[in-house]
Amino acid sequence: RRLGYAIVGLGGYADVILPRFAECRHSRVTALVSGSPEKARRYAERYGVPERGLYTYETFDSIRDNPDVDIVYVVLPNGMHHEYTLRAAAAGKHVMCEKPMANTAAEAEEMIAACRAAGRKLMIGYRCHFEAANREAMRIARSGEIGRPRVVTAEHGFTIGDPAQWRLNRALAGGGSLMDIGIYSLQAARYLTGEEPVEVTAVEATDRSDPRFREVEDRINFQLRFPSGALANCVSSYGSNHNRFRVVGDKGWVDAEPATAYSGNRLRRLKDWRTEDHPVPEAPQNQFSAQLDHLSQCVMTGVEPIVAGEEGLRDMRIIKAIYLSAREHRAVSL
Ligand code: NAD
Numbered sequence: 001r002r003l004g005y006a007i008v009g010l011g012g013y014a015d016v017i018l019p020r021f022a023e024c025r026h027s028r029v030t031a032l033v034s035g036s037p038e039k040a041r042r043y044a045e046r047y048g049v050p051e052r053g054l055y056t057y058e059t060f061d062s063i064r065d066n067p068d069v070d071i072v073y074v075v076l077p078n079g080m081h082h083e084y085t086l087r088a089a090a091a092g093k094h095v096m097c098e099k100p101m102a103n104t105a106a107e108a109e110e111m112i113a114a115c116r117a118a119g120r121k122l123m124i125g126y127r128c129h130f131e132a133a134n135r136e137a138m139r140i141a142r143s144g145e146i147g148r149p150r151v152v153t154a155e156h157g158f159t160i161g162d163p164a165q166w167r168l169n170r171a172l173a174g175g176g177s178l179m180d181i182g183i184y185s186l187q188a189a190r191y192l193t194g195e196e197p198v199e200v201t202a203v204e205a206t207d208r209s210d211p212r213f214r215e216v217e218d219r220i221n222f223q224l225r226f227p228s229g230a231l232a233n234c235v236s237s238y239g240s241n242h243n244r245f246r247v248v249g250d251k252g253w254v255d256a257e258p259a260t261a262y263s264g265n266r267l268r269r270l271k272d273w274r275t276e277d278h279p280v281p282e283a284p285q286n287q288f289s290a291q292l293d294h295l296s297q298c299v300m301t302g303v304e305p306i307v308a309g310e311e312g313l314r315d316m317r318i319i320k321a322i323y324l325s326a327r328e329h330r331a332v333s334l
Contacts, residue, residue: 001026001300002024002025002026002027002028002296003026003027003028003070003071003296003299003300004028004029004030004031004068004069004070004071005021005027005028005029005030005031005069005070005071005072005073005096005292006029006030006031006032006033006053006055006063006066006069006071006072006073006093007029007031007032007033007073007075008033008060008072008073008074008075008076008084008088009033009034009074009075009076009077009080010032010034010036010039010040010043010075011075011076013075013098014075016262016288017073017075017288017292018043018046018047020286020288020289020292021047021289021292023285023286023289024289024292024293024296025285025289025293026292026293026296026297026300027071027289027292027293027295027296029047029048029049030049030050030053030066030068030069031049031053031054031055031063031066031068031069032044032047032049032053032054032055033055033056033057033060033063034054034055034056035056035057037054037056040054040055040056041054050068052066052068053066053068053069060084060087060091061087061090061091063088063091063093064090064091064092064093069093070093070094070296070299071093071094071095071096071295071296071299072084072085072088072091072093072094072095072096073095073096073097073098073125074088074095074096074097074098075098075125076098077166077167077172077173078098078100078102078103078172078173078174078179078180079103079166079171079172079173079174080172081097081098081100081101081102081103081107081111082102082103082107082108082110082111084097085097085111085114085115085122086110086111086114088120089111089114089115089117089118089120089122090114090118092118092120093120094115094120094121094122094295094299095111095115095120095121095122095123096123096124096125096291096292096295097111097122097123097124097125097309097312098124098125099124099125099126099183099312099315100174100179100180100183100312100315100316100319101124101309101312101313101315101316102174102312102316103171103173103174103175103179104174104316104320105313105316105317105319105320107316108309108312108313108316109313111309112309112310112313115309121295121298121299121304121305121308122305122308122309123294123295123298123305123307123308123309124307124308124309124311124312125291126187126307126311126312127287127288127291128184128187128188128191128260128287129191129291129306129307130285130287130288130290130291130294131260131265131283131287132265132280132281132282132283132287133256133259133265133266133267133280134188134191134256134259134260134265135281135283136267136278136280136281137192137245137247137254137256137259137267138191138192138194140247140254140269140278141192141193141194141247141249141254142192142193142194145249145251145252146247146248146249146251146252146253146254146269146270147249147250147251147252148228148230148249148250149192149193149228149230149247149248149249150229150230150231150248150249150250151230151231151232151233151247151248152188152189152192152193152230152231152232152233152234152245152246152247152248153232153233153234153245153246153248154184154185154186154188154189154192154232154233154234154235154244154245154259155185155234155235155237155242155243155244155245156181156182156183156184156185156235156236156237156242156243156260157177157181157182157219157235157236157237157238157239157240157241157242157243158181158237158238158240158241158242159238159239159240159241160177160212160238160239161212163211163212163214167180167216168212168213168214168215168216169215169216170215170216173216175216175217175319175323176206176213176216176217176218176220176238177216177217177218177219177220177236177237177238178217178220178222178236178319178322178323179216179319180238181236181237181238182220182222182234182235182236182237183236183315183319184259184260185222185234185235185236185245186222186224186234186315186318186319186322187315188245188259188260189224189232189234189245190314190315192245192247193226193228193230193232193247195226195227195228195230196226196227196314196334197224197225197226197232197318197334198225198226198227198333198334199224199225199331199332199333199334200222200223200224200225200318200321200322200325200331200332200334201222201223201325201330201331201332202220202221202222202223202322202323202325202326203220203221203222203326204217204218204219204220204326204327205218205219205220206218206219212238213238216238217238217326218237218238218239219235219236219237219238219239219240220236220322220323220326221233221234221235221236222234222236222322222325222326224318243257243258243259243260243261244256244257244258244259245259252269252270252271253269253270254267254268254269254270254278255267255268255269256268262287262288263286265280266280267279267280294306317334318334321334
């Protein structure tokens with residue numbers, strides 16, 4: 001059986017997701033929500049969505065009456081995730097919400113509570129948990145093959161452009177590089193060690209006279225300490241390009257570069273003091289289709305998603321601590 005998805009927000013990332021329904025086994029797109037009826041019609045034609053599945057932000061709540069929609073996928077700017085998740089739950093729909101889950105941990109808590117009260121699933125769009133190279137790196141890091149993980153380094157960033165975009169607007173983005181791209185470094189440190197950090201320290205560098213950074217941070221480096229004694233050094237940047245991680249154990253290491261791209265992620269390992277490419281295992285599905293089908297299967301079987309709302313909330317709480325550490329120049333316990 002294929003469950004029906006409504007895609008809310010037809011921007012850049014929706015363009016990445018929509019073609020991937022073609023490779024799904026349990027998911028299909030049955031509705032589109034857009035501020036532009038013309039755009040919605042154009043996309044409807046391309047992806048085979050019927051006229052009755054087209055909504056605007058104003059008519060969105062009537063999606064409750066559409067039996068073809070099981071799941072609402074919120075692909076809007078971060079600052080709108082909270083509102084649309086609450087409205088979707090009130091309409092009796094399950095929710096897939098993009099990362100970062102919300103602007104604040106308090107919003108994330110309300111989203112979890114709203115979905116729970118409505119008896120609906122909530123999953124966060126952490127696609128790397130469904131991506132073959134990342135899954136293999138997790139397996140290696142947690143299997144003991146490189147010994148006990150001692151140090152993780154994770155770097156994510158890109159040089160951001162147009163100062164007028166929503167990613168640089170505090171109300172719509174919730175913060176700067178950390179909310180958008182540094183969250184991949186945080187996620188990697190957590191899923192590679194399989195642990196929750198107990199302490200964070202952070203340092204920020206932002207040129208507030210740069211028109212891009214009037215409201216949000218540029219670069220913020222942070223360190224995490226885990227219960228096993230593993231440490232993570234993480235980079236988050238809107239001023240430089242990074243996409244890699246490495247887990248160093250007491251017997252070896254595994255690294256990835258690119259690490260969290262849409263495709264082409266590559267792994268390497270240290271073997272007998274030599275660096276070797278490590279093959280990425282064949283996966284039955286690409287990360288996007290696997291992510292979409294995972295939530296559909298969770299809805300059909302009643303199982304909790306592996307990256308449920310609680311996983312998004314954990315990141316939001318750590319992000320809050322990272323900002324506090326950078327602001328007050330001190331270590332923050334979690
Ligand atoms: P985008 O700017 O390309 O698209 C945003 C969409 O929201 C547009 O269609 C826009 O019209 C609509 N929108 C509605 N109200 C708006 C408003 N007030 N201001 C601005 N836009 C408004 O952004 P995107 O890159 O598609 O990002 C959307 C979400 O997806 C974000 O939360 C982002 O973090 C997430 N994302 C995730 C990944 C991933 O790999 N998981 C990749 C990119 C983006």
